[in-house]
Amino acid sequence: MAGGCPRHFTNSQQEGRENLLFLQQLINGLQLGSIYALIALGYTMVYGIVRLINFAHGDIYMIGAYTGYMIATRLNWPFLPCLFAAMVFCAVLGMTIEKIAYRPLRSAPRIATLTTAIGVSLLLQNLVRYFIGPNYIPFPELFKRQSYVIYSAGSGLGLRTLTVSNIQIIVLVTALTLMFLLQFIVRKTKTGKAMRAVSFDKDAARLMGIDVDRIITITFAIGSSLAGAAGVLVGIAYPRIDPGMGVLAGLKAFVAAVLGGVGIIPGAMFGGLVMGSAETMVLAYGKSTYRDAIAFTILILILLFKPAGLFGKSVSEKV
Amino acid sequence: MKNVSIRIMALCLVLALIVSLVGCTKAPVQTTVKEIVIGVVAPMTGDVATFGKSTRQGVELAVKQINDKGGINGSTVVIKAEDDKNDPVEAANAALKLISKDKVIGIVGSVASKCTLAAAPIAQSNKIPLISGTSTNEKVTQVGDFIFRACFIDPFQGLVMAKFASENLKKTTAAVLFDIDNDYTKGLAEQFKLNFEKMGGKVLAYETYGKGDQDFNAQLTKIKSFGPEILFLPDYYNTVGLIAKQARAQGIKAIFLGGDGWDSEDLVKIGGDAIEGGYFSNHYSPDSTSPEAVSFRSAYEAAFKATPDALAALAYDAANILMEGIKQAKTTDGTAVRNAMAGLKNFKAVSGNVSFDSNRNPIKGAVILKVQGGKQVFEAVINP
Numbered sequence: 001m002a003g004g005c006p007r008h009f010t011n012s013q014q015e016g017r018e019n020l021l022f023l024q025q026l027i028n029g030l031q032l033g034s035i036y037a038l039i040a041l042g043y044t045m046v047y048g049i050v051r052l053i054n055f056a057h058g059d060i061y062m063i064g065a066y067t068g069y070m071i072a073t074r075l076n077w078p079f080l081p082c083l084f085a086a087m088v089f090c091a092v093l094g095m096t097i098e099k100i101a102y103r104p105l106r107s108a109p110r111i112a113t114l115t116t117a118i119g120v121s122l123l124l125q126n127l128v129r130y131f132i133g134p135n136y137i138p139f140p141e142l143f144k145r146q147s148y149v150i151y152s153a154g155s156g157l158g159l160r161t162l163t164v165s166n167i168q169i170i171v172l173v174t175a176l177t178l179m180f181l182l183q184f185i186v187r188k189t190k191t192g193k194a195m196r197a198v199s200f201d202k203d204a205a206r207l208m209g210i211d212v213d214r215i216i217t218i219t220f221a222i223g224s225s226l227a228g229a230a231g232v233l234v235g236i237a238y239p240r241i242d243p244g245m246g247v248l249a250g251l252k253a254f255v256a257a258v259l260g261g262v263g264i265i266p267g268a269m270f271g272g273l274v275m276g277s278a279e280t281m282v283l284a285y286g287k288s289t290y291r292d293a294i295a296f297t298i299l300i301l302i303l304l305f306k307p308a309g310l311f312g313k314s315v316s317e318k319v
Numbered sequence: 320m321k322n323v324s325i326r327i328m329a330l331c332l333v334l335a336l337i338v339s340l341v342g343c344t345k346a347p348v349q350t351t352v353k354e355i356v357i358g359v360v361a362p363m364t365g366d367v368a369t370f371g372k373s374t375r376q377g378v379e380l381a382v383k384q385i386n387d388k389g390g391i392n393g394s395t396v397v398i399k400a401e402d403d404k405n406d407p408v409e410a411a412n413a414a415l416k417l418i419s420k421d422k423v424i425g426i427v428g429s430v431a432s433k434c435t436l437a438a439a440p441i442a443q444s445n446k447i448p449l450i451s452g453t454s455t456n457e458k459v460t461q462v463g464d465f466i467f468r469a470c471f472i473d474p475f476q477g478l479v480m481a482k483f484a485s486e487n488l489k490k491t492t493a494a495v496l497f498d499i500d501n502d503y504t505k506g507l508a509e510q511f512k513l514n515f516e517k518m519g520g521k522v523l524a525y526e527t528y529g530k531g532d533q534d535f536n537a538q539l540t541k542i543k544s545f546g547p548e549i550l551f552l553p554d555y556y557n558t559v560g561l562i563a564k565q566a567r568a569q570g571i572k573a574i575f576l577g578g579d580g581w582d583s584e585d586l587v588k589i590g591g592d593a594i595e596g597g598y599f600s601n602h603y604s605p606d607s608t609s610p611e612a613v614s615f616r617s618a619y620e621a622a623f624k625a626t627p628d629a630l631a632a633l634a635y636d637a638a639n640i641l642m643e644g645i646k647q648a649k650t651t652d653g654t655a656v657r658n659a660m661a662g663l664k665n666f667k668a669v670s671g672n673v674s675f676d677s678n679r680n681p682i683k684g685a686v687i688l689k690v691q692g693g694k695q696v697f698e699a700v701i702n703p
Contacts, residue, residue, distance in 0.1 A: 025537055138588040
């Protein structure tokens, strides 16, 4: 901030301005974090139940964005049907991938499934490159962007207002709604109970009469539909999509999932919001070049001191 | 009868071949060749693919016009084009392939400075002249004496926009937001800041982001807190569109300024209303009235059913400068062609009359365009 602040600020004015700046940056961070959180929710679910880091998850998110794009431009559907259609399409895609690529490898060593996941990721990216094109596409405007001033500190120099845009609200609300919905499914429904059982002990669950394959398919469907929703929201918030958009976003979401404790749903939500806010704060008060470095340093520190993640309980490995 | 004449011809050809092969060891390089091959390196796919398309069409038009007039000193010109995907590694590979496999006499390309900077050392060490249409970074031609360009350089665009902001718009405060991973945007940002401050203006915020970033809210909030009158965004169209939208959503009212990276139809598709009223510097405007520009525009429109942009005009100029060099050198020897190109004086090009300075940068003026009603409107000419 050196040299930035005009001299005639009094101390209290200066402080108020800094507080406003901080709050505004926090709002910015929550927007970014909500998107990480949405992708992380799917990651964490799949990992929690199948113990598979689904590297193709970020690319399903990309397909979600493209599905939203196709539906919005070809059929001119409004936001909610568009979001819903992208979620359904990604759910079907997730189930198909699970059936074709992962199910035959269910009993194979974990490294084989992991490699397959990377293969699926590259396949999805290149299919989009081939059929739709490798270039950036402008995402259509489903909403008119609007900003609301939620707090105003009168006129004067510096940042005097706190603004929230409708897009920030939509992204955050959608993320929270989906998280609660997910939590409800996992905690309160019979399928959810079965999911938890499969996650706890696959063989025991099978002995209890649970159709493990069906539960895993449902898990993939739900996880992928969340990624699809995230894709459409990103298209709205940052209207530029391309086939490679899922790679870094997927990686960040994965970090967010680990941060909160892989397999724990509120953990993924929290991890995503922490990641988004941390990145924004680094940009706001540090240098843009340090952003990813600091995000990943946080990850390393958490893994060092709390290996099971912030929300995780450490469990001794069964041998 | 026919058979005999064919045999005689074949014999002559074989003899000529032997003579030329023997001659090659001592005599100067063969001067008459059937085909003159020139290479094109441009991003045909990737994040700035529309740049590659324009570049290639510009070169194609120039070559077609030369060939229609009988080629260069009786030889037909052939284009070999390579895609660099806007990736420096691919650009270096493309240059190597064109030189070693396709045996090109000269190269036109690439578009982005980072790619040309990667391809140039290969052309330089093989003594093959390389001329970029649009790489504006200062360092490009400093690679060596075989490297040319048809456009003005980064410092000049930064200076032009600083001059435009303080003299034409009469503004005194500005903020800069640029991609720290890209030499092009960094060069423009540095020179804008330097010159704007030299002209008495104040740069209140000087913020950066990284390649591929989509979220600029943190930096924009910081910029908003200083309330600048000008926001300088020297990046390519797709990123500028995103930044403009987020800036307006935050309530930033500054005037947006930028460089020639804005020149694409997609700028308005991504930026929408937010980019309205922005100004950027460019090498060329289709509304230019010089006879070369008028005839270029009509030929381009007839050939490609599209209005030429600056990339097409500069690629067209670059190809013509290279071919003029080959014509004047009367040989395909790289060093002779280079010398002929460096010696050009007031060569009548579409984007202005070109002479080269000692660093092989052309000396000419710049145009300022305004984004208005989703279109580019000619605003002013700024001279160095």
